[in-house]
Amino acid sequence: MKGKIAEIFESIQGEGIYLGKKQVFVRFYGCNLACKFCDTKPETFTEYSPRELFDKIADFPYDYHSIAFTGGEPLLQKAFLKEVLQLTKKAGLLNYLETNGALPKELEEVIDLVDIIAMDLKLPSSTQIGELWDKHRRFLKIALRKEIFLKAVICHSTEEEDIEKLLDVIKKSKRRLALVLQPNSYEHDTKLQQKMERFRQMCIDADVVAWIIPQVHKIRGIK
Numbered sequence: 001m002k003g004k005i006a007e008i009f010e011s012i013q014g015e016g017i018y019l020g021k022k023q024v025f026v027r028f029y030g031c032n033l034a035c036k037f038c039d040t041k042p043e044t045f046t047e048y049s050p051r052e053l054f055d056k057i058a059d060f061p062y063d064y065h066s067i068a069f070t071g072g073e074p075l076l077q078k079a080f081l082k083e084v085l086q087l088t089k090k091a092g093l094l095n096y097l098e099t100n101g102a103l104p105k106e107l108e109e110v111i112d113l114v115d116i117i118a119m120d121l122k123l124p125s126s127t128q129i130g131e132l133w134d135k136h137r138r139f140l141k142i143a144l145r146k147e148i149f150l151k152a153v154i155c156h157s158t159e160e161e162d163i164e165k166l167l168d169v170i171k172k173s174k175r176r177l178a179l180v181l182q183p184n185s186y187e188h189d190t191k192l193q194q195k196m197e198r199f200r201q202m203c204i205d206a207d208v209v210a211w212i213i214p215q216v217h218k219i220r221g222i223k
């Protein structure tokens, strides 16, 4: 079995609550979505067997927090991902999965091998690709078995109604989940900042822990 991998590199996590942690990033090729603001559409990939990919990961000196399986969407290649996760887990490494949160059946197959989940909630008014609320609900139900935090990208086009739906998903999970509101890096201006502050206040009013965290790696010019 071969998997399609766009790149493997070591860097600092630039998003979410693990911001600043050193990680080995394994970027999977291909995605099931087409978000308007997408900044990760690699055109090329290399094919690896699970063992070949594990050997590449093992080449990095072990002084990092975890391995970030990212994309694209890693769960799109679930059988390959599962074998790689088995190898990294067996080696005692921490598996951190960055996912768009829209493939619940695929998550079910690998959940036991994942340690931390960074789950996106795709707001239709941000992504412009339609609603994923039902998939997000089913995904979250499975993901709650592990450590998890949520992330939503906020754009000029993001509507308050979507924040209300997002808060409803979180409230119904019956768990106190951290939410990261991430400004679209291409639209980050005063107007967007004000909108984000308003959305953050909505979260506070709903008793949901929310932080505004931009993509720091882009601001600092690191990969």
Ligand code: SF4
Residues within 6 Å of the ligand: 031, 032, 033, 034, 035, 037, 038, 039, 040, 071, 072, 073, 100
């Ligand atoms: S889910 Fe992520 S990788 Fe896929 S299209 Fe959206 S932003 Fe891009």
